[in-house]
Amino acid sequence: MGKKILGLDLGSNSIGWALLAEEDGKPNRIINIGSRIFIKAVEEKTPTPKNVKRRNARLTRRVLQRRARRKQRMLKFLVSLKLLPDDLQSSLTPEIHLNAIGDPYLCRTKALDEPLTAYELGRVLLHLVQRRGFLSNRKTLLGDMADDPDVLAVLAEQEDRKQQHRTRQRRNRV
Structure with a gap:
């Protein structure tokens, strides 16, 4: 029996995996594959992260x-x-x-x-x-605190929200 290789694909809301059999240093068959999807980590009524x-x-x-x-x-x-x-x-x-x-x-x-x-x-x-x-x-x-990564992330997020709000207002006018 040869070695087994586990491959993982990590996403923000899911994880994909594959288990492969190896012979002569090369993967030759898939033993099993699958994925798991997680509930998004956002508030229920708003798209903002928890x-x-x-x-x-x-x-x-x-x-x-x-x-x-x-x-x-x-x-x-x-x-x-x-x-x-x-x-x-x-x-x-x-x-x-x-x-x-x-x-x-x-x-x-x-x-x-x-x-x-x-x-x-x-x-x-x-x-x-x-x-x-x-x-x-x-x-x-x-x-x-301008060099603080948390501050920069919060400020960028606020700008994104403002931009989304402006876009929604423009769409509603049309």
């Missing part, structure tokens, strides 16, 4: 985590430069201490006409880091 919700949630978590880490690093840096009080790092409610220093918008306005104290300057700088990209649209809000 993992889109999870991917979008993961993307949102990453954005929020990066923003929080960026703010925490800046806070530590400003404390090390004595531009913010030392007790901010150990405080459970740093926003209360920061608001006691002053409203960041008022401090920014004040800076146009007169010098700020060290803590006021630190408050303004921390606020700028915190509010970075505030008025951006969605694509530029994610600009610091």
